Amino acid sequence: MSDAAVIDVEGLTKTFGGRRVVDDFSIRVERGQIFGFLGPNGSGKTTTIRMLCGLLTPDGGRGTCLGHDIIRESALIKRQVGYMTQRFSLYEDLSIRENLDFIARVYEVPERQHAVGAALERLGLAKRSAQLAGQLSGGWKQRLALAACLLHNPRLLLLDEPTAGVDPNARREFWNRIHMLAAEGITVLVSTHYMDEAERCHRLAYIAYGKLLITGTAAEVIAHSNLTTWSVSGPDLFGLAAELRNVPAITMVVPFGSTLHVSGTDAPVLDAALDHFRARPGTLWIPAEPSLEDVFIRMMDEAPDNFNA
Amino acid sequence: MRFNFSPARFWAVLTKEFVQMRRDRLTFAMMVGVPIMQLILFGFAINSDPKALPTAVLAADNSIYARTLVRAIENSGYFRVVRELTSEAEADRALAMGAVQFVVTIPENFSRKLERGERPVLLVEADATDPAATSNALAALLTINQSALNRDLEGVLQGLQYRPPAFELRVQRRYNPEGITQYNIVPGLIGVVLTMTMVMMTSLAVTREYERGTMENLLATPVRPIEVMVGKIVPYIIVGYVQVTVILVAAKLLFAVPMLGNLALLSVVLILFIAANLAIGYTFSTLAKSQMQAMQMTFFFFLPSMLLSGFMFPFRGMPQWAQWLGEVLPLTHFLRIVRGILLKGNGVAEIFSNLWPIGLFLLIAGTLALTRYRETLD
Ligand SMILES: Nc1ncnc2c1ncn2[C@@H]1O[C@H](COP(=O)(O)OP(=O)(O)OP(=O)(O)O)[C@@H](O)[C@H]1O
Ligand SMILES: [Mg+2]
Numbered sequence: 141m142s143d144a145a146v147i148d149v150e151g152l153t154k155t156f157g158g159r160r161v162v163d164d165f166s167i168r169v170e171r172g173q174i175f176g177f178l179g180p181n182g183s184g185k186t187t188t189i190r191m192l193c194g195l196l197t198p199d200g201g202r203g204t205c206l207g208h209d210i211i212r213e214s215a216l217i218k219r220q221v222g223y224m225t226q227r228f229s230l231y232e233d234l235s236i237r238e239n240l241d242f243i244a245r246v247y248e249v250p251e252r253q254h255a256v257g258a259a260l261e262r263l264g265l266a267k268r269s270a271q272l273a274g275q276l277s278g279g280w281k282q283r284l285a286l287a288a289c290l291l292h293n294p295r296l297l298l299l300d301e302p303t304a305g306v307d308p309n310a311r312r313e314f315w316n317r318i319h320m321l322a323a324e325g326i327t328v329l330v331s332t333h334y335m336d337e338a339e340r341c342h343r344l345a346y347i348a349y350g351k352l353l354i355t356g357t358a359a360e361v362i363a364h365s366n367l368t369t370w371s372v373s374g375p376d377l378f379g380l381a382a383e384l385r386n387v388p389a390i391t392m393v394v395p396f397g398s399t400l401h402v403s404g405t406d407a408p409v410l411d412a413a414l415d416h417f418r419a420r421p422g423t424l425w426i427p428a429e430p431s432l433e434d435v436f437i438r439m440m441d442e443a444p445d446n447f448n449a
Numbered sequence: 450m451r452f453n454f455s456p457a458r459f460w461a462v463l464t465k466e467f468v469q470m471r472r473d474r475l476t477f478a479m480m481v482g483v484p485i486m487q488l489i490l491f492g493f494a495i496n497s498d499p500k501a502l503p504t505a506v507l508a509a510d511n512s513i514y515a516r517t518l519v520r521a522i523e524n525s526g527y528f529r530v531v532r533e534l535t536s537e538a539e540a541d542r543a544l545a546m547g548a549v550q551f552v553v554t555i556p557e558n559f560s561r562k563l564e565r566g567e568r569p570v571l572l573v574e575a576d577a578t579d580p581a582a583t584s585n586a587l588a589a590l591l592t593i594n595q596s597a598l599n600r601d602l603e604g605v606l607q608g609l610q611y612r613p614p615a616f617e618l619r620v621q622r623r624y625n626p627e628g629i630t631q632y633n634i635v636p637g638l639i640g641v642v643l644t645m646t647m648v649m650m651t652s653l654a655v656t657r658e659y660e661r662g663t664m665e666n667l668l669a670t671p672v673r674p675i676e677v678m679v680g681k682i683v684p685y686i687i688v689g690y691v692q693v694t695v696i697l698v699a700a701k702l703l704f705a706v707p708m709l710g711n712l713a714l715l716s717v718v719l720i721l722f723i724a725a726n727l728a729i730g731y732t733f734s735t736l737a738k739s740q741m742q743a744m745q746m747t748f749f750f751f752l753p754s755m756l757l758s759g760f761m762f763p764f765r766g767m768p769q770w771a772q773w774l775g776e777v778l779p780l781t782h783f784l785r786i787v788r789g790i791l792l793k794g795n796g797v798a799e800i801f802s803n804l805w806p807i808g809l810f811l812l813i814a815g816t817l818a819l820t821r822y823r824e825t826l827d
Contacts, residue, residue: 195668195826214824218671229666246670
């Protein structure tokens with residue numbers, strides 16, 4: 141194990157009511173990395189993150205987080221981790237400042253007043269700091285929660301869908317901030333459903349039905365998929381899509397704005413199969429780079445649904 | 450249109466309610482359990498005509514008359530002689546501690562005076578803090594009086610059989626001579642109010658964190674269970690003191706309840722009693738899955754506390770099993786202490802036997818609460 145591995149876990153398993161919601165999960169995250177955590181709803185992202193910060197006890201597996209054992213030393217881990225929960229979990233009946241103040245106290249942040257003041261300033265909520273947190277809009281709650289989990293200068297950030305419901309401008313700010321923090325050596329594990337955010341991560345992990353399917357950079361993930369994709373535009377794309385879906389060589393047809401993304405895993409076979417459609421008047425076929433979304437949708441379709449099995 | 454009632458929509462709401470009711474097993478169990486508990490408590494445990502009350506005898510004259518009188522008193526069914534005393538001081542102490550309800554004193558030279566027709570005094574002292582506990586027994590005494598010695602007064606003494614009886618029965622209602630119910634109820638109310646609010650407030654404290662989702666954040670911070678527990682309990686201790694102050698002031702101003710004992714001692718006992726209730730509330734809080742369930746657990750604890758502690762009905766009127774249950778409840782012991790301090794002027798020595806059970810309860814409930822508090826979301 142190198143010193144640089146901030147998260148290093150092996151074979152993590154968690155069972156709820158006889159269902160393995162996280163199954164034999166292993167990852168390594170290096171210091172200063174922004175690690176994207178993707179996967180469909182209910183695939184076990186939140187459960188995994190909770191095991192990493194000691195909120196859930198794994199049924200199997202072992203590993204370390206910031207050099208501390210995740211099972212025996214969760215108290216030590218908690219001090220240095222900033223965990224942002226998926227559901228807003230600050231106190232709605234406390235004001236913005238009171239919430240930050242409380243968090244700063246339980247983490248024993250030095251120069252608390254100053255730290256809270258600075259956080260409010262950066263958040264742009266200094267003027268509204270007396271407002272109750274429960275009255276904030278959804279996006280603002282997210283931003284407050286992020287500010288709260290950064291108060292104690294954690295070495296590792298575990299962010300569970302931190303930008304859900306956040307407007308594009310605030311999201312951009314958020315990601316700039318994340319990259320700044322990473323440059324300072326803070327490690328970030330962030331779960332998201334947004335593809336543009338996935339592309340901003342240094343590395344990605346894709347999990348489906350509790351199983352880790354792939355890890356790597358965005359480019360590696362795309363290359364690994366072996367997908368060949370064509371983009372087609374023209375009249376009646378809806379009808380065309382229905383026809384294309386019946387072609388065995390085509391594994392995936394996904395509408396993308398005013399085009400369709402048509403993908404297959406075997407390039408020559410796909411090419412041959414598409415010949416027939418290229419002749420259609422008005423259609424325009426352009427070879428395209430498969431997007432992450434194409435790749436993920438493909439992986440999800442392929443993954444065995446062990447929950448329903 | 451305004452009075453348009455759709456059976457389908459009504460049905461939708463109705464079935465939804467039933468499904469939700471079925472999901473919440475505990476609530477369902479309570480809806481069945483509470484009536485059963487009430488039935489048992491009201492039906493079997495409660496008796497407002499307590500009999501066989503513990504009585505001590507201080508006999509300075511151990512004659513046949515004395516023994517006959519004591520037996521007659523016992524035969525009424527209201528008195529059960531549990532102790533023989535040897536001194537006045539011992540009698541005072543037994544009453545002050547609540548060890549006995551009555552002390553019967555047969556003075557020196559009782560038989561000699563009786564035989565001489567001098568009508569000696571038979572003294573019965575009652576612990577009248579709770580007038581309801583003693584009134585029937587004292588009424589029964591008057592009927593004994595008339596005929597008790599008739600069989601012993603034979604031969605030359607037959608003349609003494611006539612009324613008025615050969616001795617004078619003197620009853621002394623200690624601590625509450627006028628039998629004012631408020632003197633008993635108002636101090637007791639301190640305990641009842643504290644039990645209700647303290648258990649309820651804390652039982653909601655942790656459950657609320659779970660229900661609102663804030664527990665996840667709290668558990669992710671370095672905060673320790675003991676810090677959370679003490680941090681949540683202390684504010685309510687202060688609330689408890691405010692409540693007690695309000696009741697005590699009202700007791701003095703509105704009801705003129707006597708306050709013989711040391712209020713500082715009372716306030717020390719209060720810490721223990723409040724903490725015991727908070728610990729039980731905190732335990733509920735870790736068991737309940739919702740605030741609703743926490744409320745119901747509170748009620749489940751509060752009901753027997755009200756009925757079995759001696760607050761509403763005389764403790765000694767209850768059957769043995771109910772008394773044992775009552776002895777477990779902190780309120781039972783607190784009631785004895787608060788009445789002892791205010792009405793009897795009890796000090797540490799007299800209340801100690803009721804103090805340690807509260808301490809023990811606190812220890813057990815506190816340990817339970819701490820072990821039940823989970824540091825994870827599992
Ligand atoms: N406390 C629990 N008890 C029972 N099942 C649970 C519990 N928590 C999570 N699960 C189950 O575990 C699975 C994984 O849930 P998890 O919340 O980790 O998914 P996720 O990847 O975070 O999904 P999402 O993208 O919707 O947030 C789900 O099927 C969920 O139903
Ligand atoms: Mg989740």
